[in-house]
Amino acid sequence: MMDLTTNYMGLRLRNPLVASAGPLSQTVNGVRALADAGVGAVVMYSLFEEQMRREAEKMAELEEAHEDSFPEALSYFPNVPYSSDGTAVTSYLRLVESAADAIDVPLIASLNGATLGGWVKNASRLADAGASAIELNIYLVPGDVTVTGSEVEHRHIEILQAVRESVSVPVAVKMSPYFSSVGNMCVALDHAGADGLVLFNRFLQPDIDIDRLEVTPGVTLSSRDDARLPRTWIAVLRGKVKASLAASSGVETPSDVVKYLLAGADIVMTTSSLVRHGAPHAGKLLEGLEAWLTRKELTLERARGMLAVPRDADPAGYARTGYVSALEKAKSTYGALR
Secondary structure, eight states: OOOOOEEETTEEESSSEEEOSSGGGSSHHHHHHHHHTTOSEEEEEEEEHHHHHHHHHHHHHHHHHHTTOOTTOSOOOOOOOOOGGGGHHHHHHHHHHHHHHHOSSOEEEEEEESSOTTHHHHHHHHHHHTOSEEEEEEOOOOOOTTOOHHHHHHHHHHHHHHHHHHOSSOEEEEEOSOSTTHHHHHHHHHHTTOSEEEEOOOOOOOEEETTTTEEEOOOOOOOGGGGHHHHHHHHHHTTTOSSEEEEOSOOOSHHHHHHHHHHTOSEEEESHHHHHHOTTHHHHHHHHHHHHHHHHTOOHHHHTTTTSOOTTSOHHHHHHHHHHHHHHHHHHHHOOOO
């Protein structure tokens, strides 16, 4: 059997295929099924900042309701409405603890939010519960048009540094492709202590129902074309940051895994393909990767980064050359572009 051992943020994985945050990791059985299918690690579904905030608000209400109580009281029942979301953090912690014990591969917890909120405290609790690493899924889309790009960038750095200082396990940042300079932001996060960079988060893009005259939010599974953007940036960043590079989006077939590795990804994450085909599909992706490496007479380490942007290349000139070549190919395929 071919050696597919991979290092991700200092974690030793049996292979570079990782099940990313999604619906399949919401139960212990689901997490176990992913591990049994052969993935190198499992990222838990995300715990949302809003859930943490609601739980904190509920606790504050309880404390306020109790502040006038006295130890001699025989009984009292604070009038606080029950919310099923009130135990979201506790339930997530219990699931992390149980799932980490149930599998023999690293379990990575995921936190989703846009402000510091309760991230610092809960990141520490997740690490104590058995998470091998923390993935910060920073979902920040400024609705206020007066917010500057530098403020958005600073928020990312602030969240990362606060969490990084509170835990001893590796911390990855799942980031957006919508920065004015994606590469520079990746370098800044790398310098700020990110152990891994996950490229990229897929932001919600609502549609409009013209019959009901309303906005219709929704989440769609990724398609293979979605891999082009993260693959491009991974190829650019390979060798320019110390952080591990994780590819996310657009994985459906073994060839998609291979392309990401050739671009320079340390690991390749997928959720959509596993949702479409079930957890056992991970085994098919790995079999395809091994078959390709064998056919090309390559090891995983030799293949990784083989088609990344050369370290000594002029970044601007290299990108410009690729752009012009693409237009020339388009001309020959579709005719002259005006």
